[in-house]
Amino acid sequence: MSKSSGFSSVASRAAQATDAAAHASVRAAHANELAEDYVEAIAMLIASRGEARVVDLAQAMGVTHVTVVRTIARLQREKLVISQPYRAIFLTPAGQSLATRSRERHELxxxxxxSMGVSASIAERDAEGIEHHCSPQTLAAFARSMRTRQTRK
Amino acid sequence: MSKSSGFSSVASRAAQATDAAAHASVRAAHANELAEDYVEAIAMLIASRGEARVVDLAQAMGVTHVTVVRTIARLQREKLVISQPYRAIFLTPAGQSLATRSRERHELxxxxxxSMGVSASIAERDAEGIEHHCSPQTLAAFARSMRTRQTRK
DNA sequence: TTGACTTTGTAGCCGATGCTACACTTTGCC
DNA sequence: GGCAAAGTGTAGCATCGGCTACAAAGTCAA
Structure with missing residues (x-):
């Protein structure tokens, strides 16, 4: 792994444009992460206890209720949720489908x-960060790998 | 609202705590991402052209030079880089070792x-986001998987 | 009904990361 | 030496996601 500093100028110049694009992608992904995590949590709360309240979301996300309130306001601007003062939070169809996609991806x-041998708790933790940065191609590779691994066992 | 009714089981409460911890981990990881990406880019620039200048970093990261200047100031507060006005940017020993670790992890x-069949450009892009969220255990699993794959072929 | 408790909202602070516009150094060439 | 271009720094703005402290609304039971 440790190939010590062997960078040619030409290669690095070409790589720079790629790097910049990759970093831009990461920044873009970050903008959606919170939204995805919130709609996912909201869907889970609705499924498990019939409604999603600010306090429950705050506990699920590990932040104060104030942060939740402000984030929900943003999600409403983005037409992912519907909320009225002092009422439960609901998902729009768009929010619903985002939640479903997010959960499926998370579970994958x-x-x-x-399947790689990572323990349950760590897998859960890492997945929470990793899932937002996996392209469809990478997700497909994950799925394929699991099928192969299964048939081989 | 009927919080005491039906579904607020011990299991879902426990799951919530886990979720909250996972989200907290992700937030903590985000705080370090930029620093890691910067020192990695700085190390690459020094290796490839002898010094790291603000403009080059800006191009590598895909941001304006202003953002770079401010970020470098933060990295200097955190003792990862050394910089003087209108001069090139250098890594402290701490920055150097962070850069090395980051690059090794990135390459892994x-x-x-x-090795999973993801194309080069997409692998590069996804890795940029994924690498910051992989625990040692997950990285070890990746390495192990590659070894297995290799011996099997 | 009323009063205590819970829940939700608001005000205002902070730091991080972007940006544009403008000012100042450095550099390189004539 | 002097000037123009390139590089770097500063001012000031925006958004986002945290927070605490306090205010207002809803809920529930006596």
Whole structure:
């Protein structure tokens, strides 16, 4: 792994444009992460206890209720949730579908890490960060790998 | 609202605590991402052209030079880089070792994705986001998987 | 009904990361 | 030496995601 500093100028110049694009992608992904995590949590709360309240979300996300309130306001601007003062929070169709996609992806990543031998708790933790940065191609590779691993066992 | 009714089981409460911890981990990871990306880029620039200048960093990261200047100021507060006005940027020993670790990890993730059949450009892009969220255990699993794959071929 | 408790909202602070516009150094060439 | 271009720094703005402290609304039981 440790190939010590062998960078040609030409290669590095070409790599710079690529790097910049990659970093830009990461920044873009970050902008959506919170939204995805919130709609996912909201969907889970609705499924498990019938409604999503600010306090429950705050506990699920590990932040104060104030942060939740402000974030929910943003999600409403983005038409992902519907909320009225002092009422429960609901998902719009767009929010619903984002939540579903996010959960499926989350579960795929967790299952994949588990299949690699990562412990349950760590898989869960890592997946939470990793899932937002996996392209469809990478997710497909994960799924394929799990199928192969299964048939081989 | 009927919080005491039905579904607020011990299991879901426990899951919530886990989720909150995972989200907290992700937030903590984000705080270090930029620093790691910067020192990595600085190390690459020094290796490839002898010094790291603000403009080059700006191009590598895909941001304006202003953002670079401010970020470098923060990295200097954190004792990762040394910089003087209108001069090139250098890494402290701490910055150097962080850069090395980051690059090794980056390369491991890229190689792993490649070994899974992900194309080079996408592997590079995804790795940029994924690498910051991989625990040692997950990285070890990646390395192990690559070894297995290799011996099997 | 009323009063205590819970929940939600608001005000205002902070730091991080972006940006544009403008000012100042450095550099390199004539 | 002097000037123009390139590089770097500063001012000031925006957004986002944290927070504490306090205010207002809802809920529930006596």
């Amino acid at each position: 990543v967790v299952a994949f890490l588990r | 993730v890229v190689a792993f994705l490649r």
